[in-house]
Amino acid sequence: MSTVQTSMPVQAAAAGEPSLWSRLRANRNWAALWFMLPAAAFLILFLAYPLGLGIWMSFTDERIGREGVFIGLENYQWLWDDAIFWLSVFNTILYTLIASVIKFAIGLYLALLLNRHMPFKAMIRSIVLIPFIVPTVLSAIAFWWIYDAQFSIISWSLIRLGLIEHNINFLGDSNWARGSVIFANVWRGVPFVAITLLAGLQTVSPSLYEAATLDGATNWQRFRYITYPLLTPIIAVVMTFSVLFTFTDFQLIWALTRGGPVNATHLMATLSYQRGIISGRLGEGAAIATAMIPFLLAAIAISWFGMQRRKWQQGSNND
C-alpha cells in the first residue's frame, strides 16, 4: 500500500509535471507533519521549552516579578552549603527507597493473592484499585485526620487496647512523621503495583505450574523459577514508574506536613516549591528541581534496560 503512495508521483514527474499541491498531497511525510502538529505543539511549548527554561533559570537569580541575571553556578554553590537542601536529598532518597521496597513487596504479594481462584474475584480486584482512583490530595486529607495529634483513631484504638499510654504525635515528631508519610504513600501505591503485576501474572500459562508440580516443585520453587523470571520485565517497568513518581512526589507531603516538622519530611520537590514559589526565589527553586534530573535519568536508564531485556526475551520483532 505504501509503495503505491510514494512511488507514483516520482514516476509521473517524467511524463508531465504534477502540481506541487498534488505531490504534497501524496507525500506521507507531509501528511504526517500535519498529524503530528497538535501533539508536538503542546509538548514543545509546555514540556520541552520549560524543561530547557528551568535549567537556564537555575543559572540566574530570577525572582517573582523581576528578571534574572546570569550568575553561573552560584545557586548550586549556595545549595551545596545548605544543610536543609542536603536534608531534603536524604529525605527524598530515604522516602523513595523505603516506600518503593514496601510497595513492591506488598504489591507482589497482593498480586499473587488476587491471581488465585476465589469467589467474587472480579469485584475484589476492582475494589483494590480504589485508593489509586481517588485524588491523592483528598485521600491525604483523610490520612491527616487519621494522624491527628488529638483525635487520631489509631492512638485511640491503641490506648483502648492498652498498648500505649499517650496519643502518638504522628505528624509532629520527625521519625513518626517520616513513617506516616511513607505509609500513606505505600497505601496509595500498592494497588497500582498489584494490579499491573496481576496483569503480568495472568499471561503466565497455568500448565507451567502444573508441570512443575508434577515434577515435585514446592511453592517457593514454583515462584522462584517460573513466576519471577517470567515477571521480571514487567516488574522492571512498574518499579521504574513507581520509583520515578515516588521520587518526585509533592502532593502527599504538601497536604500532610508541608515539609515539617523541622524539615524532617521535606522532599526535593516540596523544598523547590517552598523556595521557588512561596519565597519567590525562582532561580534557587529551579536549581533544586534541576538537581533532581540526574536521579530521574538514572531511573529512565533502568527502565530502558528492562525493556531491552524484554525484547531479548520475547524475540526482536516485539514492539
Next chain:
Amino acid sequence: MTDSALQTKAPAPTATDDSEGMSYLESLPRRLITLYLPLFIILVVLLFPFYWMVLTSIKPDEQLIDMEKFNPFWVVHPTFKHISKLLFETQYPRWLWNTMYVAVGATFLSIAASVLAAYAITRLRFKGADTVGILIFFAYLVPPSILFIPLASVIQAYGLFDSPLSLILVYPTLLIPFSTWLLMGYFKTIPYELEECALIDGASRWQILVKIIVPLAIPGLISAFIFSFTLCWNEFIYALTFLQSTPNKTVPVAIVNEFVDGDIYKWGSLMAGALVGSLPLVILYAFFVEHYVSAMTGAVKE
C-alpha cells in the same frame, strides 16, 4: 508486527481467569490462612480511610471530639449538616465546576491530539516515526515537579496566570504521552487490509482515520479518556502554582488551602469535601472498571 501486538493484548482475561486450576489441591483451612485472611487484612487497610472519610462527614460535631462517650467507629445520629454546609455556604460547587471544566477540556484536547499523533506514528510510517515514538515515551517520564517553576513564568508571559485556561493548556503535556502510547497499541491491532480497501475506494487519510480507525479503536479511546480524566482530577502542583484567587481553584487545591483554618470543628466539612470530590471519579470508575484496568496495564506494557 500486528500479530505480536495482538498477542500482548489478548491473553489478559482468557481461560486462565475462571478456571479452577490447581486450587482443588488445597484444603479449606489452608486457604483460609494463606489466602482469605491476608487478603481481608489488606482490603481493610486499603478501605479504612474511605470508611473514615464517610463516617466523619456524617458525624455530628460533638461525637467527633468526644471519643469517650461515643464509640468513634460508629455514628449515632448521622447528620448531613457538613455536606449541606459545604454545598451551600462555601464555594465548593464552583470548585467542582472548575475541576470538571479543566478535566473535560484538557482531556478532549489531549485525546484529539493523541489520536492524530498515534495514527501518524503507527500508520503513516513517516521518516523518523520510531524516534518520535521514543521521544513521546520520554515525555511521559518528565514529572511536573521539575517543570512547575519554569512553566509558571511561561504562563505568566502568556498572560494566563490565575486562569483555569492555563491548566487546560498545560495538562495535555501529562496526558498526550500516555494516551498516544495507549492508542498506538490499539491502532496496531487494526488490520492494514481495512485501510488498503478504503484507499483503493478513494478515501483520503483523514477519511480513513475518522471512518475506519477511530470507530474500531473506541475501547481504547474510552480507556484513554477515563484515565486522562482521572489524572486531571488528581493533578495538584500545577493547579496550586497557577491559580491564586479562591473562586478559580480546583477541588484538591481548595481543600488544602481554604478549609484549613485551625478550627477544631473543621474535620466534618473537610472530610465531606474530600468525599464529594472523590465520588465523581469512583462512580466513573465503577462503570468502566475494565477500561480503566486495561488503560493502566496497557500503558505499562506497550
